[in-house]
Amino acid sequence: SFNQTKFEQLPNEIIVETFDYLEGTDLLFAFHNINYRINKLLQSYYRYRFNFQHIKKSKFDHILQQQKQQQIKSEQIQSLTLVEGDDTCGQLTLLLSLSLIKYYYEHLQSLSLYYMNNDQIAFILSNLYLFQKLTHLNVHTPPGSVNGTEEWLVEPHIISSNITYKYNQLKLQILTTSFSTSSTIEYLTIDHYDIHQLEQLFSKLPKLKYFSCRYLHLTESNSQIQFNQQFRNILHLKIQLKPNIKFDHIQLVLKNLPQLKCLELIAYENEREQFIDACQWEILINTYLKQLKKFKFLFFIYRTRKLNHEILKPFTNDFWLYEKKWFVVCDYHIYNKYTFLYTTPYINTQFDLIPSETFETNSTLPLSCLSNIYINVNKLKVSFHTPIPSNRYYSNVKSLTLGHIENNQTTYDELNNFVQLSIINHAQIEYDISVDLFSNIIINGHNLCSLKISYHRLSQLTNNFTNKTLCSHLNEKIKKLNLTRTHYTLSINHIKNLCFLFSNLEQLIFRIKFKHDLPFILEELKHLFYIRIQCYGIIEQDIDDIRQWLSETNKNFFCTTTDYININIWIN
Numbered sequence: 078s079f080n081q082t083k084f085e086q087l088p089n090e091i092i093v094e095t096f097d098y099l100e101g102t103d104l105l106f107a108f109h110n111i112n113y114r115i116n117k118l119l120q121s122y123y124r125y126r127f128n129f130q131h132i133k134k135s136k137f138d139h140i141l142q143q144q145k146q147q148q149i150k151s152e153q154i155q156s157l158t159l160v161e162g163d164d165t166c167g168q169l170t171l172l173l174s175l176s177l178i179k180y181y182y183e184h185l186q187s188l189s190l191y192y193m194n195n196d197q198i199a200f201i202l203s204n205l206y207l208f209q210k211l212t213h214l215n216v217h218t219p220p221g222s223v224n225g226t227e228e229w230l231v232e233p234h235i236i237s238s239n240i241t242y243k244y245n246q247l248k249l250q251i252l253t254t255s256f257s258t259s260s261t262i263e264y265l266t267i268d269h270y271d272i273h274q275l276e277q278l279f280s281k282l283p284k285l286k287y288f289s290c291r292y293l294h295l296t297e298s299n300s301q302i303q304f305n306q307q308f309r310n311i312l313h314l315k316i317q318l319k320p321n322i323k324f325d326h327i328q329l330v331l332k333n334l335p336q337l338k339c340l341e342l343i344a345y346e347n348e349r350e351q352f353i354d355a356c357q358w359e360i361l362i363n364t365y366l367k368q369l370k371k372f373k374f375l376f377f378i379y380r381t382r383k384l385n386h387e388i389l390k391p392f393t394n395d396f397w398l399y400e401k402k403w404f405v406v407c408d409y410h411i412y413n414k415y416t417f418l419y420t421t422p423y424i425n426t427q428f429d430l431i432p433s434e435t436f437e438t439n440s441t442l443p444l445s446c447l448s449n450i451y452i453n454v455n456k457l458k459v460s461f462h463t464p465i466p467s468n469r470y471y472s473n474v475k476s477l478t479l480g481h482i483e484n485n486q487t488t489y490d491e492l493n494n495f496v497q498l499s500i501i502n503h504a505q506i507e508y509d510i511s512v513d514l515f516s517n518i519i520i521n522g523h524n525l526c527s528l529k530i531s532y533h534r535l536s537q538l539t540n541n542f543t544n545k546t547l548c549s550h551l552n553e554k555i556k557k558l559n560l561t562r563t564h565y566t567l568s569i570n571h572i573k574n575l576c577f578l579f580s581n582l583e584q585l586i587f588r589i590k591f592k593h594d595l596p597f598i599l600e601e602l603k604h605l606f607y608i609r610i611q612c613y614g615i616i617e618q619d620i621d622d623i624r625q626w627l628s629e630t631n632k633n634f635f636c637t638t639t640d641y642i643n644i645n646i647w648i649n
Contacts, residue, residue: 085114093118093122096124100127101125101126101128101154102127102129102136104119104122105140120148124155125154127158129157129158129159131162131164131165133649134634134649137168138633141172144177154184154185155186157189158189159172159190161191164609164645166636166647167635169190169193170635182207182208183210185211188208188213188215189217191215191217213264215266262282263286263287264287265282265285265287265289271293271296272295272322272330273295273296279306283310285311286313287313290315290317291317292319293316293317304329304332307333308333309334309336312339313337313339314334314339314342315339315341315342316341317343317344318344324351324357327342328357331366332361338368338370339372340371342372342375343374344376346377350378352374353376353418355391355392355397359394372401372403374418374419374420374424375417375419375423376417376419377417378416379416380414385407385409385438386439388407388416388418405421405441406421406423406441406442407438408437421442422452423450423451425454426454428451429457429459430457430466449472451470453473454471454473455473456474456475457477457478458478458480459477459479460479460480461483465495467494469495472497474496474497474501475503475524476503477498477504477505478507480508482509487511487514488513489518489521492514498522500523501518501522502527503525503526503557504518504528505529506528506534512538516547519551519554520547520550522554526554526555527555527556527558528551528558529560530559532560532567535560539578551579555581555582556584557583558579558585558586558587559587560575560587566588572597576597580601580603581604582602584605584606585609587609587611589611595610595626596630606647606648606649607646610643610644623646633649634647
């Protein structure tokens with residue numbers, strides 16, 4: 078007979094190794110207080126990685142309480158991710174109010190901050206020198222931030238060790254005077270940088286191996302680029318170019334990176350069409366980039382005069398197909414006159430097919446081999462004019478947006494042959510689709526937990542919420558519901574329907590007519606930990622009234638507002 082081994086019978090070394098595969102919050106909630114031995118292993122574990130993105134406030138409060146009571150010691154925490162997002166607003170504020178931020182100063186190695194405001198970023202960066210072992214820092218700023226953070230990056234003591242800077246949605250210049258030539262930074266990621274300053278930046282970072290820039294731009298279009306120094310330490314370059322960067326500019330940089338092993342490049346082609354010139358790339362690589370093993374690119378060309386096969390022909394010689402084994406696909410969008418030229422697999426995580434039948438696709442690979450080249454795509458938006466393309470397959474999509482589907486004729490099986498529907502966790506319905514297609518997506522979506530749809534369309538697809546089978550699956554699966562894709566404001570009767578249908582909701586985003594409807598929602602939806610309400614015409618007194626009601630009902634909450642329209646409540 079087969080003898081089963083129980084988890085607690087495993088040796089300590091194997092149990093601790095399993096801990097490494099779990100995020101810190103999941104680790105503690107899964108194993109804490111199972112037995113004395115497991116508790117001792119948790120107490121001696123020194124690689125906790127706490128990621129508080131999308132976390133329930135009850136769990137966040139519990140972890141902070143354990144830290145405050147020293148049940149988790151500061152030296153045990155290796156990595157920390159804080160998020161001031163809509164659904165987790167107030168994390169850093171709570172840390173500061175409990176005086177817990179200093180708890181991480183001595184031992185923390187990695188710190189990631191998402192969507193902090195400028196004052197919060199300023200506080201962290203001005204105290205960055207206190208983080209004695211910090212090696213990685215990620216700072217993601219929110220959309221719409223104003224410039225003003227860069228001044229916090231110019232203090233010499235801030236740039237001390239192997240730190241990654243990442244600024245999203247903020248046009249930010251990191252002044253090269255911030256870095257000393259003794260800097261040990263090896264991985265640097267930024268959002269915006271001027272190519273004029275790139276040589277000076279690299280010269281300040283003698284140990285830099287990896288550089289990523291989301292938008293490399295040229296401030297003065299007519300000025301000459303200076304890049305004469307070689308940087309043999311840089312092995313990986315990942316950049317997206319603004320349209321005013323020309324091939325000659327990036328070629329000047331690449332000529333001075335002789336040890337480069339991996340190049341990832343996204344560019345918007347100018348009228349000279351130099352980026353899509355395979356011969357130029359072959360000469361550059363054979364002459365200056367002899368160590369290059371991986372070359373991934375995505376080039377956007379608008380209104381090119383060349384046909385697909387003319388663009389691809391130079392990519393079919395021995396250099397591309399046999400020596401390097403770099404294969405290329407060319408998509409021509411008849412609808413918007415764009416041509417996309419990209420290596421396989423496709424390097425972006427997002428792909429839009431709108432409308433799908435206006436594609437013309439050619440490749441240096443046989444078309445039968447195209448089915449696996451979109452493995453990196455996890456966010457897909459499609460609009461269909463039948464038939465669905467048969468030479469594509471998106472096997473790793475987590476977020477699917479369905480645009481216009483002509484005549485609602487697309488069946489579930491046809492769509493499933495195009496994208497693996499069983500693994501998506503978020504569906505967004507932008508136009509009318511058939512009840513059959515919607516029902517099958519919901520019923521067969523084993524990982525589906527998030528839905529964005531208008532209330533009117535949801536009502537239609539569920540036959541005014543009377544389709545018991547479909548409603549049962551929606552109630553069981555959907556934990557996050559976004560109903561803001563409409564100007565439709567919900568009445569109290571609509572809200573009652575929603576509360577009945579989605580009794581297991583954890584996150585809700587929608588519009589209401591009156592602030593007085595909020596108490597009913599929070600009382601009915603017992604599992605909610607985040608709610609965003611859009612209520613036009615709200616004033617400061619309304620927000621104070623909401624906070625007062627939450628306080629009087631003894632609810633543990635954090636509340637923020639955006640432009641007196643969105644009210645975000647993170648609640649325990």
